[in-house]
Amino acid sequence: MRITPTFVHLVTFLSLSGICQAASVIHEKRSSLPIGWALAGRHNSAKTLPLRFGLKQSNMERLEEMLMDVSHPDSPNFGNHWSANQIADVFAPSSETVDVVHSWLADWGFAPSRISLSPTKAWIQVNATVKEAERLLQTEYQVYSHTSGADHIGCNAYHLPEHVAPHVDLVTPTIHFDAVLTKRGAPSGPLPAKKIGLPGVGIFPKTTGTISNIFDELENCDQFITPTCLRALYKLVYEPLAASKNSYAIVEYTPQAYLQSDLDLFNKNFSSFLVGKSPEAVFIDGGVIQTTNQSFGYNGESNLDLQYALNLVNPFDYKQPVTLYQVGDLPQGASFNNLLDALDGAYCTFEGGDDPSQDGIYPDTLPGGYTGKENCGTVKPANVISTSYGYNEADLSPAYTARQCAEYAKLGMMGVTVVYSSGDNGVAGNEGLCLNPDGSQTTDGKIFNPGFPSSCPYITSVGATQVNPGAKVTDPEGACEQVIYSGGGFSNYFAMPSYQKNAVESYLQKYKPTYPSSIWNSTGVSRAFPDVSANGANYVVAVDGKFARVFGTSASAPVVGSILTMINDARLAIGKKPIGFINPTIYSADFKLAFNDITGGGNQGCGTAGFTAVPGWDPVTGLGTPSFPKLLEKWLLLP
Structure with missing residues (x-):
């Protein structure tokens, strides 16, 4: 046989290919x-x-260990938060x-x-x-x-x-389709993560319509929640002492926008000294407070968040500014990743950077888009950041959510408290969608559909409670069962963090649901949520020149954020550090009595009664609602 050079090259290539195959x-x-x-x-x-x-x-396997080192109340390094440069170097x-x-x-x-x-x-x-x-x-x-x-x-x-x-x-690009599991039957297919600000997308507050007569007396808190009711419910009596050292941010995603006229209308009724005051806006990736579209769908979320945040941290006079992170331009919108890019420059390229199919990519080439550079590390994170938006965990791939969740841990290491709404559809996902065995989501699905970022173990997830109909403001609250149901359950993506192990294991031992394991994650080793709760029913909110009655964990999150901001103020006033990532602390034995335990109500969804609020932690209201005096006392005693 005549051996040609071509044959030799072919044999050599096949041999090398075989070696590559064997070693791969x-x-x-x-x-x-x-x-x-x-x-x-x-x-x-x-x-x-x-x-x-x-x-x-580097060191990603030690992420939780490092976070716990500065966040657990028993750690000698509690409160010794890291700088952004230290974070970048270590990881x-x-x-x-x-x-x-x-x-x-x-x-x-x-x-x-x-x-x-x-x-x-x-x-x-x-x-x-x-x-x-x-x-x-x-x-x-x-x-x-x-x-x-x-x-x-x-x-x-x-x-x-x-x-x-x-x-x-x-x-x-390889195997990742990072948006998504389609919502079966959706006419235009799945929406990417950067569309979170569109009306009706993700978690959004619900309204039963306008109200003409507003009552701000404590005896009416079962029908009208106002700042007065919230202060009474959680004993929030505190005037800021260190506002110049403190910071609190509310996140909104374009096209959601507040109206100054609504803010003034609300304050005229409840805190006249705040009339004319505005949040300190920080615009990220072309963020804009648009006024072209005005309706509950466009203004309800932002109005709700800012009206209550400004009021709760400024009880007697305007001292504590509230920062507004307005994220994303009008043509493209933005995702949570775009916010995280602005807070941490290293995140812009972490694990390959953002996903064009999910996240806003800037400069934006769409007509009227933001033509500047993307914001990377341009915003100093506030001490507390509250977000009333969220996805279904199944909307996003495990790789996408893991990358983002790790960033929340890094923010926690830097002393930032990150608060998210847990969802408004009980054990179902946004839009009342439940999972099917093939991973798709439909309203007639039977499998519980957890939310994200609530399922991330490195944020604080906030569920919703209510003043029960006919009850007094001094009576125990129940889980919210009016218009919305508190989001809660067990992650399908994330493992249970060490800080909640005892609380969740106790719940599963005493009150484990009897649903078949085929419809919920009953393994006992997954992240459980929410962590805490606050009232989410009957809020009085000024929207488009009128008052509306509003429901949702969208309201609960900024209330908890406001309370934590006041605790930071007290610590800063005596020379201590911000509280940072709070979950290891609030789940510790010493904080057990610092919450009002919620033992009534449930969070139905997916054709079931959902879970039930019981003594101790539960996947409806978490540890319960905050008692400000007790939390303040406990946190002031920590280093």
């Missing part, structure tokens, strides 16, 4: 396509892909990680000019043709089409060499 492992694999997507065909082999390798961060990928991935790409023939390392060393990018990428990752790139008309480039699985795999978190 599957790094990520997708078992099925998300609902709504279909294979359209192979991608053009000559096209260019911006391959991004999210590098393994940056190691030099070895950078070298291993860079050398591997170089060995495959990629010239140094084609390989770029991000400033934070969080990712490496190489522009490769589809043909090169397929050989490199031992995969095939396909084009997928969605019922909405969108296209996506990806693959079913990809490989990395055994010596490279431990240094890489993920590669994009």
Whole structure:
């Protein structure tokens, strides 16, 4: 047989390929396509892909340990919060990680000019043709089409060499369709995360309509919740002493916007000294307080949050400013990741950076879009940040939520308290959607649908209570069962954090629900929520020149945020640090009696009665509602 050079080259290539195959492992694999997507065909082999390798961060396995070290009341380092620079240094990928991935790409023939390392060393990018990428990752790139008309480039699985795999978190574009599990039957397909500010998307307050006669007396708190009622419920009697050192931020997502005329109308009735006062606005990625669209859908959320936040932290005079983080421009909107980018510059590129299919990407090329640079590390985080928005956990991929959840832990390490609403549909998700066995979401689904970020163990999730009809403001509250039901349950993505282990195990031992394990996460090892609660029913809110009655955990979150802001004030006034990530503290034995235990009501959904509020922690109202004097006493005794 005549051996030609071509044959030798072919044998050599096949031998090398065999070696690569033998030394490689599957790094990520997708078992099925998300609902709504279909294979359209192979991608053009000559096209260019911006391959991004999210590098393994150093010390990520110690993230919870490090957070607990500065957050647990028994730790000698309680309150010794980290700086942003310390965070960036400790979690940056190691030099070895950078070298291993860079050398591997170089060995495959990629010239140094084609390989770029991000400033934070969080990712490496190489522009490769589809043909090169397929050989490199031992995969095939396909084009997928969605019922909405969108296209996506990806693959079913990809490989990395055994010596490279431990240094890489993920590669994009590959298997990730990070939005999403389709809501079956939705006419326009799933909405990306950056549309969270649109009316009716995610968690949003509900109203039963306008009210003409407002009663601000304590005997009417079962029908009209006002700042006066909230102060009585939670014994919030406190005047700020260290406002210049303190900070409290409310987050809103464009096109949601407050109206100054509504703020003044509210304050004229409840706190005349605040008339004319406004939140201190910080605009992120072209954020705008739009006034073109005015309705409850556009103004209800922001008006509710700011009217009550400003009132509760300023009881007698205007001393404590409230910051408004207004995020996203009008054409594109924004996601929680866009806010986190602004708070922490390192997050912009962490694990490959934001996802164009989910997050606002700036500059915005859409007509009328924000043309400036994206905000990365331009905003100093407030001591307390309250957000009344949220997704269903199943709206987003595990990789997307894990990346974001880790950032909340880092904010906690920096001394920031992050508060989120738990949801308004009980054990169902937003829009009353429940899960099906195939992972899709429908209103007739049977599987409990947890919310996110409430399921992240590094935020404080806030559920809703009510002054029961006919009850006095001095009577025990119940779980909210008017118009909305307090969101609560057990995560399908995140493991149970150590700080809530005793509380949740006690609940499961004494009151474990009898539902079949096929409809809820009954394993006893997953993150449970909410953590605490506050009133979420019958709020009097000024909207579009009139008063409306409003319901939702959207109201509960800023109330808890306001109470925690006043506790920070007291600590700062005597030279102590902000309370930071509060969950390890509030779940500790010493704080057990600092909450008003809620033992009545439930959070129905998904065709069931949901969970029931019982003595101790429960997945309806958490640990209960705050007792400000007791919490203040406990926190002032801590270092």
